Amino acid sequence: MFVCGADTGAEEQVTEPFREFGRPTDRVLDLGGIRSARVxxxxxxxxxxxxxxxxxxxxxxxxxxxxxxxxxxC
Structure with a gap:
C-alpha cells in the first residue's frame, strides 16, 4: 500500500484498516509529500x-x- 502526504495522523488513519485486515505494516510504503500522489x-x-x-x-x-x-x- 502506498501513502503520500505530510500529515502522519492522516497516514495512520489511512493505514489502520490495512492493519485491521491483518496485513503486515512493512507493506505500507510512504512515498513522501503530497506531490508524490501525482505519480x-x-x-x-x-x-x-x-x-x-x-x-x-x-x-x-x-x-x-x-x-x-x-x-x-463491454
Missing part, C-alpha cells in the same frame, strides 16, 4: 487496464455463448 494517480490507469480488459473479454464471451451479438460496449 500514483498517473499509474492507476495502468493498474486498472488489465482488469478492465479481462472483464470486457468475459462479457463478450458470455454474449457470444448465448447467441447474442457481442456489442460495441
Amino acid at each position: 500514483l494517480e498517473m499509474c492507476l490507469p495502468l493498474r486498472l487496464a488489465p482488469a478492465s480488459a479481462s472483464r470486457c473479454a468475459g462479457r463478450i464471451a458470455e454474449r457470444e455463448s448465448r447467441g447474442l451479438p457481442a456489442g460495441s460496449n
Whole structure:
C-alpha cells in the first residue's frame, strides 16, 4: 500500500484498516509529500487496464455463448 502526504495522523488513519485486515505494516510504503500522489494517480490507469480488459473479454464471451451479438460496449 502506498501513502503520500505530510500529515502522519492522516497516514495512520489511512493505514489502520490495512492493519485491521491483518496485513503486515512493512507493506505500507510512504512515498513522501503530497506531490508524490501525482505519480500514483498517473499509474492507476495502468493498474486498472488489465482488469478492465479481462472483464470486457468475459462479457463478450458470455454474449457470444448465448447467441447474442457481442456489442460495441463491454
